Amino acid sequence: MSKTPAGTLYRGREGMWSWVGHRVTGVAIFFFLLVHVLDTALVRVSPEAYNVVINTYKNPIMAILEAGLVAAIVFHAFNGLRVILVDFWKKGPKYQAQLLWGVVGLWVVVMVPFLIRHLTLAFTGGH
Amino acid sequence: MAATTEIQAPRSGRVAPEYTRHGRSRGSFEMFAWLFMRVSGLVLVVLVFGHLFVNLMVGEGVHAIDFGFVAGKWADPFWQVWDLAMLWLAMLHGTNGVRTIINDYAEKDGTRFWLKAVLYAATAVIIVLGTLVIFTFDPCPPNAAAELLPAFCPAP
Ligand code: HEM
Numbered sequence: 001m002s003k004t005p006a007g008t009l010y011r012g013r014e015g016m017w018s019w020v021g022h023r024v025t026g027v028a029i030f031f032f033l034l035v036h037v038l039d040t041a042l043v044r045v046s047p048e049a050y051n052v053v054i055n056t057y058k059n060p061i062m063a064i065l066e067a068g069l070v071a072a073i074v075f076h077a078f079n080g081l082r083v084i085l086v087d088f089w090k091k092g093p094k095y096q097a098q099l100l101w102g103v104v105g106l107w108v109v110v111m112v113p114f115l116i117r118h119l120t121l122a123f124t125g126g127h
Numbered sequence: 128m129a130a131t132t133e134i135q136a137p138r139s140g141r142v143a144p145e146y147t148r149h150g151r152s153r154g155s156f157e158m159f160a161w162l163f164m165r166v167s168g169l170v171l172v173v174l175v176f177g178h179l180f181v182n183l184m185v186g187e188g189v190h191a192i193d194f195g196f197v198a199g200k201w202a203d204p205f206w207q208v209w210d211l212a213m214l215w216l217a218m219l220h221g222t223n224g225v226r227t228i229i230n231d232y233a234e235k236d237g238t239r240f241w242l243k244a245v246l247y248a249a250t251a252v253i254i255v256l257g258t259l260v261i262f263t264f265d266p267c268p269p270n271a272a273a274e275l276l277p278a279f280c281p282a283p
Pocket of ligand 1: 079083167227
């Protein structure tokens with residue numbers, strides 16, 4: 001490849017885009033977590049209050065949003081392990097791009113069975 | 128092609144001396160925060176994946192989640208400790224991550240100060256609330272309809 005990046009090794013391509021993805025998913029998970037602690041806190045109000053709110057989550061639109069949230073968490077988790085390898089493993093920086101493809105591969109391997117199970121449960125299972 | 132990028136000094140506060148303009152370290156807080164992101168990340172992989180698997184994949188998955196389900200889990204100290212550790216680690220990890228992002232993008236001192244003030248206030252409220260809920264939770268609240276409670280609650 002002749003395209004030597006000017007000025008920085010990290011601009012564009014795997015290094016930069018994985019960082020963008022890590023940042024976007026990290027913030028999204030954080031805001032979800034704030035809401036998730038609040039809705040769970042309703043168990044302390046009353047069983048009825050908790051069940052009413054949780055039942056509003058049990059519909060196809062929320063099932064899709066949940067799938068998106070899990071997709072974000074699984075990417076952030078595997079890419080986080082990649083960041084740790086880049087920082088602590090001697091060969092990490094050299095293989096950072098290959099590691100990202102490993103992250104994407106693992107993400108697919110986890111997400112396919114998860115989606116089959118979760119969407120089946122959400123769209124057909126239950127009461 | 129003579130465009131040069133100006134690299135500004137980090138705005139995060141305490142950084143290693145070779146990266147500061149004034150040439151001396153102001154403590155090791157940023158180093159500790161950096162390490163904490165990695166250590167908490169490793170632990171969170173186990174806690175979060177276990178949480179998602181038990182709540183979404185086992186049995187009836189999402190359909191099973193109701194008061195009785197949560198009460199059944201938190202009647203067991205194992206899940207209380209699990210969820211408490213997950214709450215604290217995820218909140219501190221997420222808060223430190225968002226702090227980094229605020230430092231990166233908010234250029235005015237005042238904007239940075241207020242965004243972080245709101246962030247830390249929200250974090251404190253959520254951690255205190257979540258901790259209280261886990262510790263003061265009663266799986267068999269008096270006066271609740273029996274069919275909403277887990278099976279092990281004494282009959283009213
Ligand atoms: C599931 C296991 C997780 C792992 C392995 C993990 C790993 C990491 C690592 C290593 C970093 C530091 C990146 C860097 O310094 O460049 C990071 C950043 C971050 N994490 Fe996580 N994390 C996990 C879960 C979470 C959760 C649950 C949240 C939200 C509450 C979260 C939110 C963030 C945010 C906002 C950042 C900052 C991103 C940035 O500076 O660009 N992470 N994560």
